[in-house]
Amino acid sequence: MFDKILIANRGEIACRIIDTCRLLGVRSVAIHSDIDAASRHVEMADEAVSLGGQTPAESYLRIDAVIDAARRTGAQAIHPGYGFLSENPDFVEAVEKAGLVFIGPSAKAIRAMGLKDAAKTLMHEAGVPVVPGYHGAAQDNLAAEADKIGYPVLIKAVAGGGGKGMRRVDAPSEFADALAAAQSEALKAFGNDVVLIEKYVSKPRHIEVQVFGDGTRAVHLFERDCSLQRRHQKVIEEAPAPGMTADMRDAMGQAAVRAAEAVGYAGAGTVEFIVDASDGLSPDKFWFMEMNTRLQVEHPVSEEITGVDLVAWQLRVAAGEGLPAKQSDLRIKGHAFEARIYAEDVPAGFLPATGTLEHLNFADARIDTGVRQGDEISPFYDPMIAKLTVHGADRAQALAALERALSDTQIAGTVTNIAFLKALAQHEGFGAGDVDTGLIERDLDALTAPAVPCTRCRSVAAVVALGAQAGGQTGFSLWGPLEQRVALQWGDDEIAAQVATLGGGTYRVSLGETGHQVARTSNGWSVDGQKIAAKAVRTDDGVTVFWGNTYSFTVADPLDRASGQLAGDATLAPMPGLVKAVFVEAGQEVTEGDKLAVLEAMKMEHVLRAGRDGVVASVHVSEGAQIAAGDPMIILEEQP
Numbered sequence: 001m002f003d004k005i006l007i008a009n010r011g012e013i014a015c016r017i018i019d020t021c022r023l024l025g026v027r028s029v030a031i032h033s034d035i036d037a038a039s040r041h042v043e044m045a046d047e048a049v050s051l052g053g054q055t056p057a058e059s060y061l062r063i064d065a066v067i068d069a070a071r072r073t074g075a076q077a078i079h080p081g082y083g084f085l086s087e088n089p090d091f092v093e094a095v096e097k098a099g100l101v102f103i104g105p106s107a108k109a110i111r112a113m114g115l116k117d118a119a120k121t122l123m124h125e126a127g128v129p130v131v132p133g134y135h136g137a138a139q140d141n142l143a144a145e146a147d148k149i150g151y152p153v154l155i156k157a158v159a160g161g162g163g164k165g166m167r168r169v170d171a172p173s174e175f176a177d178a179l180a181a182a183q184s185e186a187l188k189a190f191g192n193d194v195v196l197i198e199k200y201v202s203k204p205r206h207i208e209v210q211v212f213g214d215g216t217r218a219v220h221l222f223e224r225d226c227s228l229q230r231r232h233q234k235v236i237e238e239a240p241a242p243g244m245t246a247d248m249r250d251a252m253g254q255a256a257v258r259a260a261e262a263v264g265y266a267g268a269g270t271v272e273f274i275v276d277a278s279d280g281l282s283p284d285k286f287w288f289m290e291m292n293t294r295l296q297v298e299h300p301v302s303e304e305i306t307g308v309d310l311v312a313w314q315l316r317v318a319a320g321e322g323l324p325a326k327q328s329d330l331r332i333k334g335h336a337f338e339a340r341i342y343a344e345d346v347p348a349g350f351l352p353a354t355g356t357l358e359h360l361n362f363a364d365a366r367i368d369t370g371v372r373q374g375d376e377i378s379p380f381y382d383p384m385i386a387k388l389t390v391h392g393a394d395r396a397q398a399l400a401a402l403e404r405a406l407s408d409t410q411i412a413g414t415v416t417n418i419a420f421l422k423a424l425a426q427h428e429g430f431g432a433g434d435v436d437t438g439l440i441e442r443d444l445d446a447l448t449a450p451a452v453p454c455t456r457c458r459s460v461a462a463v464v465a466l467g468a469q470a471g472g473q474t475g476f477s478l479w480g481p482l483e484q485r486v487a488l489q490w491g492d493d494e495i496a497a498q499v500a501t502l503g504g505g506t507y508r509v510s511l512g513e514t515g516h517q518v519a520r521t522s523n524g525w526s527v528d529g530q531k532i533a534a535k536a537v538r539t540d541d542g543v544t545v546f547w548g549n550t551y552s553f554t555v556a557d558p559l560d561r562a563s564g565q566l567a568g569d570a571t572l573a574p575m576p577g578l579v580k581a582v583f584v585e586a587g588q589e590v591t592e593g594d595k596l597a598v599l600e601a602m603k604m605e606h607v608l609r610a611g612r613d614g615v616v617a618s619v620h621v622s623e624g625a626q627i628a629a630g631d632p633m634i635i636l637e638e639q640p
């Protein structure tokens with residue numbers, strides 16, 4: 001085993017790898033950007049090397065600086081995590097040239113699987129079923145190929161990833177436009193506009209197989225179902241796949257092992273399949289999509305059902321050991337779910353959010369995280385807060401545990417997607433295991449409807465807004481009822497509360513038509529004489545109440561109204577990002593819904609549209625500008 005390794009990553013995955021290093025007695029070296037100097041992965045590692053910079057390009061993607069850090073600290077091997085340099089064959093070669101071990105597959109295996117068209121050809125030759133379609137080099141006959149395949153079809157960038165450069169086309173008349181859009185997106189994102197065309201599978205399920213190789217032979221650690229996706233991004237993953245039959249599992253496992261062995265795969269990898277679930281699962285209805293040549297974000301669900309520490313296996317195989325287990329040693333125990341908790345504004349269209357984690361209390365579950373209370377979610381990296389993973393004896397128990405753990409997760413200081421994840425956990429079709437990649441989109445409105453705080457919750461918020469804390473002291477006079485007004489805001493709702501201090505930690509809150517008596521208890525709150533399981537915290541700009549759901553109120557500041565008015569006429573940047581396009585100029589007339597500009601933030605493009613009819617008064621941004629949240633972008637002339 002190695003004495004010391006360097007982890008060329010940050011966030012939760014760096015922390016995850018360090019956990020296993022500690023178990024194995026391997027010393028760990030972290031690297032970090034300036035932004036991450038005090039982050040959790042740096043604190044956890046035995047040593048840390050600063051690479052400086054803010055963006056990934058200035059820090060985590062600098063091949064020479066990463067290798068130099070390993071050399072200077074005497075690390076013998078480099079673990080790349082996922083993302084960043086993990087699937088860059090040039091990095092693998094540079095690591096090996098420096099006399100270090102890359103903890104992962106060979107550069108050759110990564111290259112073989114790097115482009116979707118070449119990978120599909122290779123897999124077809126290895127006897128792995130691939131999606132029917134066209135993946136040839138010639139690009140001048142694509143419309144005819146699409147006709148041959150039969151609509152609907154999917155256009156995919158061969159260099160694609162993260163759902164970019166991908167378009168579904170339902171009819172021949174839409175083909176040319178969709179092709180142009182996919183090609184231009186692919187060229188911008190990957191510098192390569194070659195595409196392939198696939199049959200669009202109906203009622204598609206995304207089922208992937210975890211494989212593990214030693215460079216010659218491979219085993220599989222069963223499947224994960226990642227069908228709950230939004231815009232081709234995974235939201236909740238589970239293992240095993242609901243409804244999986246023994247026949248199909250065998251067939252998929254064997255196909256995945258053939259795929260891995262065909263490229264001499266070493267380490268942990270994932271073979272992704274698309275499954276046609278229109279008539280249930282059947283062993284002749286799955287097809288290879290691509291292989292991810294790294295440890296996957298959702299690997300914890302496989303670890304939970306097999307009891308295997310995949311990172312420990314990665315280190316052992318990289319250190320020269322053979323495969324740690326035979327296929328017949330591996331068994332599925334129970335069921336596991338993973339939910340990805342993000343800082344994002346779901347009702348606003350899943351906009352990535354930033355903020356300080358003023359209050360952070362995770363549930364009793366497996367938590368993979370790179371942040372602590374008080375840390376910042378910055379605009380520079382992925383806004384993931386944590387992965388929450390639960391395990392149960394069967395799917396129903398695991399799902400109940402997921403719902404409970406999401407309810408018990410308390411995060412204040414930034415908006416999160418927890419309510420959305422919880423709505424998914426309560427979704428009837430998901431509960432029945434009837435999943436497909438269109439589930440979220442079909443039921444999006446119901447899944448993103450915000451939970452409305454009841455009047456008891458509002459009353460507690462009003463009391464806390466005035467400075468009272470459960471179990472704590474209040475600044476209020478204990479003599480005679482002191483009346484105070486408090487103006488709260490929840491979404492667009494303005495809540496006017498009148499709070500009378502009755503003494504002894506008791507308050508009478510009136511909210512217009514209704515009212516409640518709220519009392520502090522030694523460890524919580526009671527409302528109208530009934531103890532409630534709520535917790536409330538003051539944040540920078542308001543109050544957050546955790547009571548099954550998370551309800552965030554801002555304490556209205558009369559001064560804010562003026563800026564609210566401005567916001568009606570101004571399009572402000574909803575988040576920090578890069579201006580990709582500006583479509584209007586001063587003097588131009590616009591109608592409500594017209595596209596004004598495109599902002600790129602956290603790997604996604606956000607179209608900003610006119611909120612009303614009007615005339616553009618001024619344009620404050622230009623293409624290529626980096627802007628901060630709240631910056632005015634486009635201002636309309638005042639309404640007459």
Ligand code: ADP
Pocket residue numbers: 131154156160161162163164166198199200201202204206229232272274289290437
């Ligand atoms: P990327 O590398 O950009 O993530 P993938 O090839 O992995 O692209 O596909 C991403 C997602 O798109 C899949 O998980 C699945 O939901 C959907 N998808 C891909 N291929 C097909 C297909 N042929 N038919 C239907 N859906 C598909």
